[in-house]
Amino acid sequence: MKETSFSIQINGQEFAAHSDQTILEVAQANESYIPSICFHPNLGTIQTCDTCFVNVDGEMVRACATKVQPGMNVDTNSKVVKDAQYEAMSRILKNHELYCTVCDNNNGNCVVHNTAEYLEIEHQKYQFEAKPYPPDHSHPFYRYEPDQCILCGRCVEACQDLQVNETLTIDWNREKPRVIWDNDVPIDESSCVSCGHCVTVCPCNALMEKSMLGEAGYLTKIPPKILEPMIDLTKEVEPGYKEIFAISEMEAAMRKARIKRTKTVCTYCGVGCSFEVWTKDRKILKIEPQEHAPVNGISTCVKGKWGWDYVNSEERLTKPLIRKGNEFVEATWDEALKLIASKLTGIKEQYGPDSIGYIASSKCSNEENFLFQKFARAIMGTNNVDNCSRYCQSPATAALLRTVGIGGDSGTIRDIEKSELIIVIGANPAESHPVLATRIKRAHKLHGQKLIVADLRENELAERANLFIHPKPSTDLIWISAVTKYILDQGWEDQEFLKNRVNGLDDYIQSLNKYTLDYAEKATGLSKEEMIQVATMLHESKTACVLWAMGVTQHKGATDTSTAIANLLLITGNFGRPGTGAYPLRGHNNVQGACDFGTMPAWLPGYEPIQDDKVRKRYEEAWGVTLPKDPGLDNHQMLEGVKEGKLKALYLFGEEMALVDSNVNFVDSMLEKLEFFVVQDVFFSKTAQFADVVLPASPSLEKDGTFVNTERRIQRFYKVLEPLGDSKPDWMIFQELANLLGANWNYQHPSEIMDEAASLAKYFAGVSYDRLEGFNSQIWPVAKDGTDSPLLYEKRFVFPDGKARLVPVDWTPPFEAGDEYDLHLNNGRLLEHFHEGNMTYRSEGLTHKVPHPWLEISPELAKERGVEDGSLVRLSSPYGQVKVRAIVTDRVIGKELYLTMNTREDVEAVNRLTSSYHDLITHTPNYKEMGVKMEVLEQKGEPPLPKVNHRFGNRMPQISVRVEEKWKRDDFTPITELFEIGGDQYGGSNQAN
Amino acid sequence: MAEAIKQIRKEIPTPEQEQSQAISEIIAALASNREAIISTIGIIKHLQEMGVLDALNGLLEKRVDVGAIALQQFNQPGMHNIIKNGMNTFKFLSQLNPDELQILLNGVTRGLEKLGERIDRNDKISLWQLGNSMRNDEIRTSLFTMLGLLEGMGEVFQRDKRDLH
Secondary structure: OOEEEEEEEEEOEEEEEEEOOOHHHHHOOOOOOOOOOOOOOOOOOOOOOOOOOEEEEEEEEEOOOOOOOOEEEEEEEOOOHHHHHHHHHHHHHHHOOOOHHHHOOOOOOOOHHHHHHHOOOOOOOOOOOOOOOOEEEEOOOEOHHHHHHOOOOOHHHHHHHOOOOOOOOOOOOOOHHHHHHHOOHHHHHHHOOOOHHHHHHHHOOOEEEEHHOOOOOOOOOHHHHHHHHHHHHHHHHOOHHHHHHHHHHHHHHOOOOOOOEEEEEOOOOOEEEEOEEEEEEEEEEEEEEEOOEEEEEEEEOOHHHHHHHHHHOOOOOOEEEEEOOOOOEEHHHHHHHHHHHHHHHHHHHHHHHHHHEEEEOOOHHHHHHHHHHHHHHHHOOOEEEHHHHHHHHHHHHHHHHHHOOOOOOOOOOHHEEEEEEHEEOOOOOOHOOOHHHHHHHHHHHHOOEEEEEEOOOOHHHHHHOEEEEEEOOOOHHHHHHHHHHHHHHHOOOOOOHHHEEEEHHHHHHHHHHOOHHHHHHHHHHOOHHHHHHHHHHHHHHHOOOOOOOOOHHHOOHHHHHHHHHHHHHOOOOOOOOOOOOEEEEEOOOOOOHHHHOOOOOOOOOOEEEEHHHHHHHHHHHOOOOOOOOOOOOOOHHHHHHHHHHOEEEEEEEEEOOHHOOOOOHHHHHHHHHEEEEEEOOOOOOHHHHHEEEEEEOHHHHHHOOEEEOOEEEEEEOOOOOOOOOOOOOOOOHHHHHHHHHHOOOOOOOHHHHHHHHHHHHHHHHOOOOOOOOOOOOEOOOOOOOOOOOOOOOOOOOOOOOOEOOOOOOOOOOOOOOOOOOEEEEEEOOOOOOOOOOOOHHHHHHHHOOOOOOOEEEEEHHHHOOOOOOEEEEEEEOOOEEEEEEEOOOOOOOOOEEEEOOOOOOOOHHHHOOOOOOOOOOOOOEEOOOOEEEEEEEEEEOOOOOOOOOOHHHHOOOOOOHHHHHHHHHOOOHHHHHHHHHOOOOOOOOOOOO | OOOOOOOEEOOOOOOOOHHHHHHHHHHHHHHHHHHHHHHHHHHHHHHHHHHHHHHHHHHHHHHHHHHHHHHHHOOOOOHHHHHHHHHHHHHHHHHHHHHHHHHHHHHHHHHHHHHHHHHHOOOOOOOOHHHHHHOOOOHHHHHHHHHHHHHHHHHHHHHHHOOOO
């Protein structure tokens, strides 16, 4: 909210300002430069560097920390100001050696370099002093060089208050302060989650990506034997820094000739972080986040910042493969595509178009998904097309479609940030949506946001929560409904909202009768007090968001539980206002987009039903074909179809079905039964082992396209590298195949595919590549004129009468494996790897941090069964078994186990244990409902998680960098003491008031 | 029925195939840059005859050692002075007004001629004669001009002194 506007003067020039701005912010907004090394727009005011001192009506103040006031007169140019800034900069250079030309950070964006240059620093006022600490190279991805560290505290601020991992501090009490990790341990052994925030915000080369060292500069690979004397010589004879800067600027300009900077969008979760990729030929030098990136600013997680090595992996598929006997043989594109065309045609002619299924990829672009469903529907004549949202968020989509009308998040990450209360149910955003979690952690730590977490595991957000509740597995619908009923019983519902904007209240209230606190207490194991506390916190918050994920959606009653969440939000009026809404957190980078652009058996792009004649007609006219009317098979039904002998062939791209679908024992046997199977992927996946033809695809860095993140935000990614070997972007492969089958498509660029989608689907009417240029984004629905919709339902819900619908729901008991399976098996993702790890295990650093999956066992169960860290156990369910090593941790309790899914080995894969039962409405498998028994195979063994994992670290929470401790040091003299302004000497103007 | 298989028969090019592929690429590049390549060969031939290539080769092979030695030589106080003086001289020259310098240098040239003549004559000169020479118009002009130089220098010396406090 902007406060009242007024104007202030900077160096005699009038600028508009409002009262929540600082002098520095007003100056920056008007391109009036004030030096500021420690200030970063994503971090705010730190006050360590003192380079921003300015003279305000006769007083020296820090521009970064002083709020503007009407009529303020700011002088940034007078001699006393320059002298003060010069003094501050000189103090910084005592801690930092300027050898810019041979520094890998000299890329035109080094804040220390640029500020020193602006201040026309000529000589070192204070002799540079090395600090008595060696550089820390222990971490696989970045280094800390204390000698170059200016102690500005940006890294600490980022770690403490933006990422909120609370690993970094500056120890101001030692003789020579430095940044320390945890209680001063090597970086690799600390609680550092490798998110990269600190490295990104470092204004110099103290924290550097190791991938940059010796690579970015022309002269930086010089061996130390030469480099050190060169630096000495330069310093000895330098006429002044001006000349040095001139040379380093030339060198920086030269670097631009060989370092390419390309915007991309991350593919490791649904948050949709965007950033620049810096490359030199095919070498990825670094990921450089930008403060103006719409979702993440400078934030990243370990995978987004460092996890791109897979693109250059030796194991990439570079040629089409055709199964011949018991082996795959390399083939040309021509051979492979002709074979596919003839086989698919043959099967279609013999068994009909519905005998072939098409499984799309939530990792690939909107354009690719659009084209794939067009291929299935228009060329192959079937609606048997689905994507992997079937494995995760389809229940949430279905629930929102039936209650509020749009199957996506109600708002954006900004709403989550500003909400007064966040309720997280069955989700672990700190690991699965790390950057989104940082916004909650920050709001919770700094701005008083309340946090409730309901989960089986005490995950990181649960540790931080105001209230952590642990219901019995699969009982969320009950406690959510009980809380809703309690709110209604107390008269705490939003009556005005319900009256004007919601249908079905009476029936719904009726349906809640059985959800008394007594019943809920028995069924869920939660105490009445806990449920009352949830209700009270909701009642006391003006705004609330509910976030949920697989802990809700991978159950037999998943759609109903998701509906119960939407009902609760409706009853409390938490839709349609900033800071409110329902947020099913999308797991993959483009789960939302794959669904949005039509790879769903019942929906055309933009959620228009295939059965609607008018809608179908629009597409038929555009494509010049007749489209099949009836919804096709979803993923689950396709495999059932194989079993029944109805489905003969599958075409799958970018999906590791043989590991990530539930009950892979069944999946494998169905894939074996297929007459013809095409797999298109970046790697030779487990699924590809069943294929008849394997096509080599290009990952996101090798093509153009767009993704839709969990907020419904459409963002462009640009081609960084040429496709490796003979691999091709998926959309090109579809086009070539379609043309072999007579399609006569002629898309030259993905933008043309988007134009076609925008012309057909009304939600995307105003979407275009021009409007999405660079870091611009659009949040659908997008009107023809380009107006987008960050916050939904402000005026109406998406039903004909504009009113939301309360939908009564009932609890579905979970699958029971039987008495002998006495332990509950929970499972999921982890921070460092993406799913099974086909991409992330190609990174040496990520593998160093997490080499294996692990089984979490509670201390009490471990004691009872004689299990310790590293014990090898066998888990058996009615469906299969796995052998994994254990970690004993109080993140889980009692008889509840947690198995991570980061493995490509059959013997460790959690989905050997899961069943084929599913959500009754959407067919999403009930991954989270399984009982297992456990046998200890070896009591002693190597723990599966190495000691260099952040989970063994020791966080050091504090607010910001504690600059007050710096100011208390004996050797610190405030700049204001040195540069006092006497009387009206510098005031300049004489204000009559 | 298609069982899961991992066996991939890769067409791995033999070293010979790889070589012939490389050679044909090189030949294509040569052919399309014919003139540039032929002139370059000419230059290389001359360099070879002069023995420059040998020397360069030695230098490159031992670049780290040579560089270290060179830097060691550079990194001596004497060398620092030379470089600094060199840079100061440049700075000095860049500040001079060429016209004034021209006049001064013309004067110095003529002065040197006179100086040569006097050395040749090897006259003994009395203090009286020295005093009398002040009556000479040219000498007075020159001395007066020199006083200007002294004054300017004095100004700078005094300013530097103030700067110290």
